Amino acid sequence: MVGAASNPEQVAMNDKPVLDIEGLKARLLAHREELLQEAADTAGERETVELDQARVGRLSRMDAMQAQAMSVELQRRRELELRRIASALERIAEGEYGYCLTCGELIDPKRLEIEPTSSQCIGCASQSERER
Numbered sequence: 696m697v698g699a700a701s702n703p704e705q706v707a708m709n710d711k712p713v714l715d716i717e718g719l720k721a722r723l724l725a726h727r728e729e730l731l732q733e734a735a736d737t738a739g740e741r742e743t744v745e746l747d748q749a750r751v752g753r754l755s756r757m758d759a760m761q762a763q764a765m766s767v768e769l770q771r772r773r774e775l776e777l778r779r780i781a782s783a784l785e786r787i788a789e790g791e792y793g794y795c796l797t798c799g800e801l802i803d804p805k806r807l808e809i810e811p812t813s814s815q816c817i818g819c820a821s822q823s824e825r826e827r
């Protein structure tokens with residue numbers, strides 16, 4: 696068990712800000728809607744590039760393939776974010792939201808305000824960043 700004194704920052708912060716879970720949940724749900732809508736709107740962009748060779752030159756074919764590859768990459772990031780949102784919503788439902796998955800300490804509410812899908816406190820997050 697780590698004593699509070701080992702973290703002078705936490706000692707100074709005796710009235711800690713209240714975490715607005717309902718507000719964050721609403722943001723997560725809205726963001727999820729947005730991502731799903733974007734994914735649906737751009738689905739056509741990710742279809743295999745089959746262009747009329749007679750009509751378009753090699754360069755525009757390459758452009759089209761690059762645009763497709765970019766759309767696939769954006770979709771991959773959307774799906775990653777959707778998984779992060781789903782797991783945050785799950786933690787909210789289970790009453791575990793706001794706690795670091797690694798050390799179990801409370802995540803700074805300011806951090807969650809900025810990134811509501813955060814599942815680690817800043818200390819553990821930068822630790823796993825280094826280990827990557």
Ligand SMILES: [Zn+2]
Pocket residue numbers: 795796797798799800815816817818819820
């Ligand atoms: Zn942690």
